[in-house]
Structures are given as C-alpha cells and as structure tokens.
Amino acid sequence: MRTYQIDRIDQEELKLVGYSIRESLNNVLQSRIVGVLREQLAERRNELQNRNKEGIYLIQIYNQDGQWTHDTPYQHVVAFQVNAFENIPADMTTYTLPSGQYTKIIHEGPESEIGDTYDYINNTLGARPIDIEYWKDIYSLDRQDSRIDILIPG
Template sequence: MTTTQVEILEKEEIKLVGFSVMESLNDILANRTVGILREDLDKRKNEVENREGDGIYLIQLYSAGGWTPDTPFENIVAVKVSSFAEIPSDMITHVVPAGQYAKFVHIGLESEISHTYDRINDYGPRPFDVEYWEDIHSLETEESEIDIYIPVK
C-alpha cells in the first residue's frame, strides 16, 4: 500500500447525480452501505442523463461538530454529469465547489484506505472530501488507485 500527495491543484465544480445516505463510518463498515450504493449506481448509471465517463465519486460531508467513527455524516455516491437534466426519482444532485484541492492517491486494496486517511487526517479537520473510483470492480486489487481530493483552505 502506497500513498502519495500528488499535488495541489485547481478543480472546476463537479456536478453529480446519485444516492445519499446519512450514516457513521462504523455503520458503513458493518453494513457495507457505501459498497451497496456503489454497486447499485454502477448497475443504474445508464439511467442518468448527461453522464460523463464511467467513474464513480464518493463525497463525504462532515458535520461542523467534529468527526468520530460513530458520528453520522452524509455520504454521496454519484456519477459526474455535464448538466442536470431529468433525475431518477430516487436519486439526488450535488455540486462539489470549484477551488483549490490537495490530491492524494491511495494505491492498493480499498479495504486498507484507512492508512491513507490516517495520513490525510494529519492535515486537520475538513468540511468534506472527495474520492474518485475509476473502476469499482478492481478496488480490492494491489493495482487499484483511488484519487482523494481534500479542499485547501
């Protein structure tokens, strides 16, 4: 498992369509909630109009009161769209704001991503972070790469 802070970069806003769930990290791990939503979205992504690419995003929005593994927070699993059109009735929209982001890359098994977050957490609390999975079917391989974007203040 290798992690690298690749760069600080400017990102344009990202328009997303997908699913949202409010759950703690411990519940997500116990119930595989995000994994199930990711698989459901992968099966249904062709229903999303104006979709760009096959990758899937995870947006984790943290509450202002501080984060613990038992504190529920919003998790959005979504695909990128060029513009919002007709949205499937059980899906939501979300916009990741444009701005400056630190990009980290987690290389290796997704199940070991906590090691990467331990390093990222050294930078202090943040309002949200963004994961990008290009291929969800290879996440438990040694070659898997997950891009993680952290907003820079």
C-alpha cells in the same frame, strides 16, 4: 511504510447525481452500505443521460461542529458526474462540488487498506469539512494495482 503522491490542483465545479445517506463510519463499515450503493448506481448508469465519466465519486461531508467520531453520522454521496441536472431518476439526488483548489492524494492498493491513507491525511492535514474519493473502476478496488484519487479542499 507507504509513500503518497500529493498534488495541488484547480478543480472545476462538478455536477453529481446519485444516492445520499447519513450514517456513521462504524455503520458504513459494518453494513457495507456505501459499497452496495456504489454497485446499485453502477448498474443504473445508463439511466443518467448526461453522465460524462465512467468513474464514481464518493463525497463525505462531515459535521461542522468538529466533534467527529467513528459513531457520528455524516453525509455520504455516491454519484456519477453529469453535464447537466436533467432527467434525474426520482430516487436519486444531486450534489454540486464547488470549484476551487484541492489537495489530491492518491491511494494505491486495495480499498480495504484506505484507512492507512486516511490516517496519513488526518495526521498531515487535520480536520476538514469534506473528503472526495474518485473510483475510476469500481470493479478493481480489491486489487493491489487499484487507485483511488482523494481530493481535500483548501
């Protein structure tokens, strides 16, 4: 059985620039579109002049009606953190993650096993409007020593 490191943190506002899609979890898993967008964004990192971290964020914004299923489309934002929204490539979007208190849960192990961590989060914290993942190194996500930070607001 996995154990999880859980912390309460005060998160500053994050300005993010990248790609946004609206897809169901089943379609994301089948098409691997989030992974494709993550790799495309990493290849274009030098186009973001105000980028201030190497890591990439995934913001998952769920429908507010509470009727989520694996087939329900929701918004996925794959993005780098920036200092300012200036000189944004035309095919990219911006997103601002508000400051506030977040629960931080660390997934350790391959990304392919992150479903176990989300099962724990769902059983412990229940439904929520948004999940944030931070991938410090996208090229190590399939390794046993991989680490993904997950932030849950509230």
